[in-house]
Amino acid sequence: MTRRTVILTTNPGIEDIVVWEAEAKLSAEAIEVRSGHGRVLVSVDEKKIYLVEQLRSIHRAKLLLARNGICGSQDCLRKVYEVVAASGVEKYVTPYTSFAVRAERVGEHDFSSLDVARVAGDAVIDAVRRAYGERPPVDLDYPAVVVSVDVIHDEIYVSIELGGEMSWHRRGYRIYDHPAALKPTLAYAMILMSDVVDGDTLMDPMCGGGTVAIEAAMLLEHSRIICMDRSRRHIAGARLNAKAALVENRIRFIVGDATRLSSYVEDVDVVVSNPPYGIRMGSPREVRRVYREFLREAVNVVKKSIVLITTEHKTVRRVLEEHGWRITHARKVAHGNLYPYIVVAKPG
Template sequence: MRFLATCNPGTEDVVAREIVEEVDSAKVEEVGEYRGRIVFRSSGEPWLVAEQIYGLRSIHSASLLLAEAEVSPGREGLEEVWRAAYKSGAHLHIPYGATFAVRGERIGEGHSYTSVEIASTVGDAVQRAAEESLGWRPMVRLNSPQVVLHAEVDIFTFRLGVLLTGERSRHRRRYRVYDHPAALKASLAYVMLRLAGARDGDTILDPMCGGGTVAVEAALLFETSRVYCVDLNPRHTRGARLNAESARVGGRVEVYTWDARMLHELLGEDSVDRIVSNPPYGIRLGDPVDVRILYREFMPSAARVLRSGGRAAIITAETKALVAAARSSGLRMAGARRVRHGDLWVDIVVLEKP
């Protein structure tokens, strides 16, 4: 069986590692860097593999891959899409009398057709294949269909699959009952914890936690870790407590209303193994000048609470300001990567204390 997983662009290698670690007999075949695509294969028991895929924390969706073909960017590409979809056997995955929908997506530039046209073309091909081979025509239902097909043209590659994980993106965790106005995607929180090198038993801190996504993800991942969730705004810390309780980790996440510039006074020096955070970066919320000042005032205290050998993973659009503040506080830059968060391209900066 072959599968297509989607994820945050820029995180593909971390997602591929999780797939190999968590999915029985998984082998990654293709990693679409900065396109948020991983194609992988598994020879495991279908029911077990499906369950394991659903449990992945870094993906947004996963589909059972039915067809893959090279297509042209011009209008003739739609004919090639039709033929590939017709031969895919997708109609065999629609039970008799069930409704279906095709969700189309076009990735890249230079195509002479749209995502909507891809979906419409695939839908027509699947209906024709069902009529000719099964003698009935499955009904399209755009709202709440019983079967969802994922169809995409990724630059010049057409892929068609049956969506396994539901239409709600897996980064939208059901525990999130309080939404911070600039909330971090839970899938990115997972990736940042991995980039920080977090392990079970580590003491983990999010000093500007907002709705507590990082802290909750850490508590769900690591059973014996001590997790601190700190924010200056009492409305956000109340929301973080609600989210932790909703995720059933309320007893393992310590939430404090506190100033991130004085962490050492709250937690003590050399008290934390990993810092993972999504601070303001002055695009959706706040002013860039204020953000730079915040970094200069926050990083010295972060460095004081971080143990020797400890790491921090911080997502920001003000990378130069963050790195400068970190270096002046005695931290060194261990790495950085560009990722897409919503409609923004930002950096996850990894810092280390010698």
């Protein structure tokens, strides 16, 4: 069995979920977890690499060709050239395969990621020319193969993008684009954190375009899933998205007010939700009122757990503790340019 190293990238804050999923679905072994940086390196049996497309918690997957940790401040670009040229990239890029280099740079350097891409591109061309006597075509718009070169502080990583230009968190079902949509990878992570089991009832009472409900319906074959929002337009959009994801029949859609939750549902096992953030709603007082009233209802309706992603985590903690619930887990994640918390609460 030949094992290869795969770099999995994700939303910063859910690296442990990626490791769990890769272990479960690919029998992968974690090599390095850069918590808070959205990067996980795993070792995978070569024959199972194609299964990366089943991972719901990743943004990208890249097959590592070379890694070199001696890119000092001086002459780093020359080192980039050498590492790329010696990486074996010509096994993936040939004179008949168009390619593009995508470069990422993290840390303080006196060169830009464009410089890295340019130098790495030259190295790929030279490696292919050496191997085949001809140069490969460059296609920056629609490349057949994407060579990824990341300079992270003083380390250089050369890899091949396994999904080409595709980012795997962009699920094909997003027909209706909610203005504050949650990343599906975060929705998936939150569902796992709720400890829901297949057959439980899961509700998102402020479901917007339906991301949580759709991810839940795809994960839980036998569960009842409820997607509620006070906006009729968002519920229509969520329905469209669910239809595109082929799970419309698995979800009950309700136009309703989460601050009166008990008038729509009697009991649900778990609530997983992405309520509005105060910073986006404009009025902190109004947002706290919505949270207070929603949670006061939720504690009477929910049996197992409430999982929220929110910038209002202090209000959430205070209100839930007032009602005798415990916060069993809280973690900061990146969500766009905000850093909300995922909070997990349980009764008692």
